[in-house]
Amino acid sequence: MNMVVCVKRVPDTAESEVHIDASGKDIDKSKLSFGINEADNYAVEEAIQIKERLGGTVNVISVGGKDSDEQIRMALAKGGDEAIRIEDPAMAGSDGFAIAKALAAAIKGMEFDIVFTGALADDDGSAVVGVALAELLGVNHAAYVKKVEILEDGKKIKVGRELEGGLMEFLEMELPAVLTIQTGINEPRYASFKGIKQAAKKEIAIKSLSDLGLDASEVGEAGSWAVLEKFTPPVVGEMAEILTGEPEETAAKLAAILKEKGLV
């Protein structure tokens, strides 16, 4: 199996306060720590487990600045073979579709059976890149994948997709394909120091848009379908009724409202 995994470096906002920055188009990331997008960590693990079972290669790709090398190196340390990082000033302002164009341009020339992406990025959360990438590559796809089984001949796979309410949908599809991986599909490993040392010796190929045969107008805001205009904190709704007073009073008021509206 020849596999490609797309990884994104994202800020860890789970336990930090998030503030909109001066541009109004981003959050202030100066005090945040960064890591691999959670779903991508599972995608890397899935590819490496398949490689360990069936052989093949795992190629890691990221669109991002030099800092993203950290996430790429970690994927290499866990068992990735080669890596590409796409970096170009013209990428700024790209939506998921434009990112997918850059990824597709890099992947097109490769021999691949499966391309893995995460189901969703922890920061922008569009859940677009994987699906758009499959369209651009002209191959099958399955999104929110929580189980992958390679069928006998290695030309087909059976995947389980996570549906709501804990249901799984099983599909068989021909390879090559793009799978967007949901968290929880496996147990991501920890990189060993040995792996880290090996990864440090590997070269990460840096590609610009022109290396990929893309024009600046195809990416960035110009090449995007969605353009981010402004972040605003949600406005406090006017529908809310704030109950004031001692706890006994407010509890009584709340009970009366619930009863009146027929909610209890």
Added chain:
Amino acid sequence: MEGWTSLEAIRNSAEFTSLKEEEMSDLFQPVHEDFRKTLREYIEKELAPHADEWEEAEEFPLEKFREMGQLGFLGMQYPEEYGGDNDILAEAVFHEEMPRCGSAGVAATLGAHIGIAMPQINKYGTKEQKEKYLIPGIKGESIGALGITEPEAGSDVAGIKTYAIKDGSDWIINGSKTFITNGVRCDWVVLAVKTDREKGYGGISQIIVDKGTPGFEVSKKLKKLGWRASDTAELSFIDCRVPGDALLGELNKGFYQIMANFAWERLIMALGAVAGAQIVMEAALGYAKERHAFGQPIAKFQVIAHTLADMATEIEAGRQLTYYALKLYMEGKNPIKEVSMAKLYTCDMACRVVDNALQIFGGYGFMEEYPIARAFRDTRLGPIGGGTREIMREIIVRTMGI
């Protein structure tokens, strides 16, 4: 000069955001920083959530020991041929990250095995001894301990009474050891014994004793103020017979062999003290910003703010001294003075920092529910273990020609 009014601006400027630990030293290479991230993730996800449970049980589970071995976290300083990485700085990173697990007992269990017991085998063992102890030790399949201290001799190593006499080609050992970390569960212990009872330093040898050897018993598991998740034991040896090839290194050179690794033992204690103090200081800082009294966050009281400033300053001083000693050590300079200073300063400093942090936490600091109470108990071992603060001063004094 804008004076006072610009303080707010300074606070908001990028310059004020504190440096990350890893940016403060040119010792560590990018591979070490990558390793730090992996370790930190592992420790935060797989160890820290269980720390309370292990402290309560006064035990660190063997499965975790094995797991860490399988992940390659126990062999960093050892040669590749035995499964290690031949990179002692990676082990330094390990000791810096371990305090994040929230239990010095867990850190001590692992630290005693990888940083104190196995180094003796690695430095002085024969090929057979290394194969027998290092390979499974690095995999986390066997646990080692170092047995020097005795009920009647701690600081004064030359005063140990446990002795071994030759019987044919075997050794027969009699005596007892105490305060031995991993003593209850170790699969082997590197023992300091007198092989020439007439002599002091010059009569000490090291002998490896396997668990289950007749005559070797754990006489007691000890109850402790801190380090509760680590097992600490009193061991007894009564006519304990081991083969001649259990001798580690040279006959009657044991004292020098023990001394040779004291530098590393003290360095890792210093690294752990600084890293632990940093965590406690950050917790106190966070708490001081949140906790209100008399209508304002307590961090706004100058006395609290200044205390925090002093804590941060002492931690930084300790870190730089430790890194300096580590750098000299890495350069093979045998920096006895600097290592002793680093151990002395950081272990005492950590006690001051934790004491101040406890004060900032007020009554909550005294409650076992909050991590400060445990840190307070755990930190106190620093100025005692691995050479007391008085012994550190004695060593420093000697380098001053007094």
